[in-house]
Amino acid sequence: MxxxxxxxxxxxxxxxxxxxxxxxxxxxxxxxxSPAVAEALAIRPGSALRVRGGNATYPIPDADGAMIDRQEQVILVRFDGNLYAFNLSCPHQNTALKWEAKDQRFQCPKHKSRYQPDGTFISGRATRGMDRLAIRRAGETVVVDVDVMFEEDKDPAGWAAAKVTL
Ligand code: FES
Missing domain, CATH: 1.20.5 (Single alpha-helices involved in coiled-coils or other helix-helix interfaces)
Structure with missing residues (x-):
């Protein structure tokens, strides 16, 4: 031996x-x-490559994770083969959401509503998932229309479709 x-x-x-x-x-x-999914989801601050009107353009992240753009109030998430853009504010009373690394969830610091990385509501005072923004692919970038928001309870089909599948 x-x-x-x-x-x-x-x-x-x-x-x-x-x-x-x-x-x-x-x-x-x-x-x-996927090892990228199994690992802890990375989160970092970031900013748009450019903003024109309500359109904020971001590079497509090359791995699962989340980027918070406080300037545009956008959370961009790559998770499980999809890209999502969320309004930074909690759908309950507009508090800025935070990422809880130990639980791998988004959480509202005010009343503790919790959400999956894809914005799905888990628990708390909110009554819907995280509000999604319109997002489309443009080559190796994604364009987020910060003026077009989908609320899951009012437009479940629009909310479900608001993603870019990679
Ligand atoms: S403001 Fe987020 S749960 Fe109340």
Whole structure:
């Protein structure tokens, strides 16, 4: 046996550890899980490449994550093969939403409404999902129309369609 052994550890030696890690990765790939989705969703501040009228243009993020543009009050999210643009404000009483990294959810700091990364309502005082903004692809960018907002309870079909599928 090469490597150091640990009497209390079920995995003995470096070679066995690497074999176990490779097996785990193979299982992960076999399940079709995306490593980008399985990892914690990254969030960062950002800004539009340009703004003309109500149209804010952003580069397409190359990995799952969220970007908060406080200037335009937009949250741009890439999640599970889709891009979404959200109004930064909570649909309950317009408080700026925050990302809770430990839960991988958006949360309102005022009354604690919680939302999935795609804006789906989970719990709290709000009565609908995060408000989505109109979004369309333009080459390697997306254009968000900050003047066109879809509220899930008033326009469920428009809300559901407000995304760019990658
Ligand atoms: S303002 Fe967000 S839950 Fe009340």
């Amino acid at each position: 090469s490597g150091r052994e640990c009497g209390a550890c079920p995995i003995e030696g470096r070679r066995e550890f690497l074999r176990a890690a490779a097996s785990l990765l193979a299982t992960f790939a076999g399940l079709g899980a």
